[in-house]
Each structure stands twice: as C-alpha cells, then as structure tokens.
Amino acid sequence: MNNNHWIGGNRIELLENGEQFFPRVFEAIRQARREAIVETFILFEDKVGLQLHAAMREAAQRGVKVDLMIDGFGSPDLSREFIEGLTSVGVKVRVFDPGARFMGQRLNVFRRMHRKIVVIDGERAFVGGINYSADHLMDFGPKAKQDYAVELTGPIVGEIHQFVLRAIALGGKGAGWFRRRLKLAPPVKQSHEGDAELMFVTRDNRRHTNDIERHYRAAIRSAKERIVIANAYFFPGYRLIKELRRAARRGVDVRLILQGEPDMPIVKTAASMLYHHLLHAGVRIYEYCERPLHGKVALMDDKWSTVGSSNLDPLSLSLNLESNVVVRDAAFNSVLWERMDHLMQHSCKQVQAADLASEWSGWRLVRSFFVFHAMRWYPALLGRLPRHVPRLTPAEATDLATRRDTGLSNPTGGATQTEAA
Incomplete structure (x- = not known):
C-alpha cells in the first residue's frame, strides 16, 4: 500500500x-x-x-x-x-x-x-x-x-x-x-x-488515481520563490495549470522546460496550445532544443523536488501506472536546480509572447476555448475507460x-x- x-x-x-x-x-x-x-x-x-x-x-x-x-x-x-x-x-x-x-x-x-x-x-x-x-x-x-x-x-x-x-x-x-x-x-x-x-x-487505477498530480498541486500552492518543471509530455489538467498561473501571478518565478525537438511532433503541438494561456500569467517557457527531452523532474523553492516516470499528460495522470520519488532535501534540490539552470542557459530557447503574435487572434481565442474545456474535463472522461x-x-x-x-x-x-x- x-x-x-x-x-x-x-x-x-x-x-x-x-x-x-x-x-x-x-x-x-x-x-x-x-x-x-x-x-x-x-x-x-x-x-x-x-x-x-x-x-x-x-x-x-x-x-x-x-x-x-x-x-x-x-x-x-x-x-x-x-x-x-x-x-x-x-x-x-x-x-x-x-x-x-x-x-x-x-x-x-x-x-x-x-x-x-x-x-x-x-x-x-x-x-x-x-x-x-x-x-x-x-x-x-x-x-x-x-x-x-x-x-x-x-x-x-x-x-x-x-x-x-x-x-x-x-x-x-x-x-x-x-x-x-x-x-x-x-x-x-x-x-x-x-x-x-x-x-x-x-499512480494506479484503483486507490491512488491522482496521488502524483495531487502532490504537484500542493507543492505549487506552497511555493514562494521558484518553480521549475521539466517534463517531456506536457498537457496537464485544468487544476494544475490554474495553480501554475496563480503562482506566477503572486510573484513566484515559474519556469517550464518542455520539448523543442520532440520525438513526436504532436507533443510540441499539444504543449504549445497552452503557451498563450501560461505566458499571459507570467509563466516562463523554455524549449529544450538539443534533442528530445524525456525527463520528468521538478523542483519548488529550495527543498522540494521530484523525479520519476510520470509525465504531466492525460496518459500519465489519468491512465498509466506510474511512480515518482518526492524529496525534501536542500542539497538534492540544489543539484537539480544546477542541472536545470544549465539546460535553460545552454540548451534551451525561451519562448516569448512576440514569437506567438503572428497567429490570427480569432483562431487563438477559438483554440483556447477548446483547450480550456479539454483540460477541464479529460480526467473525468478518461477515468471512464475500462478499469480492468x-x-x-x-x-x-x-x-x-x-x-x-x-x-x-x-x-x-x-x-x-x-x-x-
């Protein structure tokens, strides 16, 4: 158990x-x-x-x-x-x-x-x-x-x-x-x-259906200084996105490291559909461009961190069997921060709002509407799949x-x- x-x-x-x-x-x-x-x-x-x-x-x-x-x-x-x-x-x-x-x-x-x-x-x-x-x-x-x-x-x-x-x-x-x-x-x-x-x-499909996501959300709510999430497949539910936006708006330095050279193009397409929503709230987004990012790690402030198998996408958060280690240790947090900071400085391109300005604003509004509702309802919908x-x-x-x-x-x-x- x-x-x-x-x-x-x-x-x-x-x-x-x-x-x-x-x-x-x-x-x-x-x-x-x-x-x-x-x-x-x-x-x-x-x-x-x-x-x-x-x-x-x-x-x-x-x-x-x-x-x-x-x-x-x-x-x-x-x-x-x-x-x-x-x-x-x-x-x-x-x-x-x-x-x-x-x-x-x-x-x-x-x-x-x-x-x-x-x-x-x-x-x-x-x-x-x-x-x-x-x-x-x-x-x-x-x-x-x-x-x-x-x-x-x-x-x-x-x-x-x-x-x-x-x-x-x-x-x-x-x-x-x-x-x-x-x-x-x-x-x-x-x-x-x-x-x-x-x-x-x-995470399993019986007694621990949302434990990993719940720990992420709790840590984001408690963060006071910084949040860094590096995740290969990023399309989380509405509640996690809402916590990230709230953290950025209260002055927390929120950074996401996502795939810039994905192993599957749809991965970047799905994540990029959230960019306007996140950038508007003050979240900083970095695309890792050297090769495919496969990591599933995060750190909050100077003690909390996590490493594991769980992506922040519908499959990992609502369907797959996953395991993460959550850590409270300043020394490990510091090591992980050094590795993430090195990636952001040397291997990533920061996404700017101006990079997205070329998109037609009407299409952006329509897309945001559907993305918002997809994120809001997909955990419940996927949960109805057979739980054999x-x-x-x-x-x-x-x-x-x-x-x-x-x-x-x-x-x-x-x-x-x-x-x-």
Whole structure:
C-alpha cells in the first residue's frame, strides 16, 4: 500500500542520462546477494538491453532471485532467444498485459505499466524515467533522449521493495486474492544513510488515481520563490495549470522546460496550445532544443523536488501506472536546480509572447476555448475507460517471443512509437 508519508534518513543521488544510470544499475545487479527486481516500460534488444540481459543472467547463475517485469505494449519485440536466455537460468520474466495484435497492430494502448524501478536486496533502489534502450545514450545521435533517475539508499527502499513485491503478487493473482491472502515479510530495517526525507508516490487505477498530480498541486500552492518543471509530455489538467498561473501571478518565478525537438511532433503541438494561456500569467517557457527531452523532474523553492516516470499528460495522470520519488532535501534540490539552470542557459530557447503574435487572434481565442474545456474535463472522461486489472503473464506464456518469426515486430520504430504511452 502506498501511504504517501515522509521517511527520513535517506541518501539520494541524481543520475543523468544512460551514461550515469546504466553502469550504476548493471553493477548493482552484478553485486546483488539475494534478490534483484527490475520493472520497466521499454526493454529493447539493443546494446543496452543485451547488457541488462547479461547482468541478470550472471546474477541468476550465482543463485540470486531475479525478477523482470516489462510492459506488453512498451516491450513487444523481444526474441525467443532473448527471453529463453533469461528463463533458462531462473530469471522470472513477467509481461504486464501482453495483449493481442490485430493485423500486426498493438491494441493494448491504455493503462500501461509505465514505471521504471529497480530494487536490489531490499537495500538499494533506482527510480526514474530512463528505459533500457540505446536511445538513452549520447552516441545514439540527434534523437538521444535527455532524462533523469535517482539512486536511493536508506529506509525508503524498504517501502519501494514492499511495493514491487505486492505488484508482482497482485498482478499474478488478482485484486480479490490480494485483499484476502497477500502477506509479505516485513521490510528489512535500513539504517540511516543520509539526511533526505523522501516519499514514494505511485499512480494506479484503483486507490491512488491522482496521488502524483495531487502532490504537484500542493507543492505549487506552497511555493514562494521558484518553480521549475521539466517534463517531456506536457498537457496537464485544468487544476494544475490554474495553480501554475496563480503562482506566477503572486510573484513566484515559474519556469517550464518542455520539448523543442520532440520525438513526436504532436507533443510540441499539444504543449504549445497552452503557451498563450501560461505566458499571459507570467509563466516562463523554455524549449529544450538539443534533442528530445524525456525527463520528468521538478523542483519548488529550495527543498522540494521530484523525479520519476510520470509525465504531466492525460496518459500519465489519468491512465498509466506510474511512480515518482518526492524529496525534501536542500542539497538534492540544489543539484537539480544546477542541472536545470544549465539546460535553460545552454540548451534551451525561451519562448516569448512576440514569437506567438503572428497567429490570427480569432483562431487563438477559438483554440483556447477548446483547450480550456479539454483540460477541464479529460480526467473525468478518461477515468471512464475500462478499469480492468491487467495480469502479469509469464513471458513464455505470451507471444512476445514469436513475433519476429511472424514478421510482426518493429524493432527500429519501437522507441518513438511506444514511449508516447
């Protein structure tokens, strides 16, 4: 259960892009003594996926209990050899809602398992937005993603560990069984590793449908000096936009870092529809122009910050399964501010009202009317979509491993296609 409470005594370190994240995760798996649990939306069979594959195999062969959970929509094209290379040495590979294809197309678009979590021995955890694919490395080229994660030690890891164990049990048995039978061993008591107060916040389609958005709004309401939000897919609900406008009007320095070179053009189009509304209230908007921005981070004033998997768009806020770490720590806030400030100064273009003046004012009014009402009502409308509880299916029981043989895979286009979810 996600209790949304502050836990002190933790150490937290910001990891930027795959260059910092992947070596740390792979080494942690190789050093695991008892258990390694990995949840991810995207796992591709490229050089990064093969390194993860090798680390998990090595750990399993040493007797470590290794669990891998992937999403059926985000990771659809793994070969039979890739999966059997894991299961043959004892790795438990589970697929969240594998779904079926119709004429080669994936139909299981909504309510995805979008979390990115790693827990090692119940003592070390990683949470963030980075998937296991080569497009999170700089040598991928102009489409390499800019992204963030955190490494955690301390008492918060016990809560994250319990959460992923429940996710495995619930996914395999169903909600009724979970309520009646699930009993987990108490979390391993962790010594204090640092001074950071942390909260592990998740979003699901049952009891925690708006927890992440609620924490964002509360922090925005409390902000007195500055708000910086860097988010890849930005089209939040009306209430969050209203809080940002109110903060700017009361004198808070509100800055948004959004995609200027998006992986999908519709992302920039959707966000830009809000620009007039935000700029008019005094919000400053920066477009990150070096390559696609994939981060989901924010900071408020000099202590509060968050890093995780949740975008600020309809899919993340109203449909997907997400996880964020919320932080109260001045030192971490300062590090994150330095990284964001560097982006704004060296890699972003600030959007000015004059840049938008060429648009016909009548069209702008019409568009603003429809955007306003879309933001106001989409959470309720999306919430009416079926709330089935997708099961975790052993990989060998799905058709993931046969799709390359049937010509239904799309390994080259998958990264751009799937991460929109």
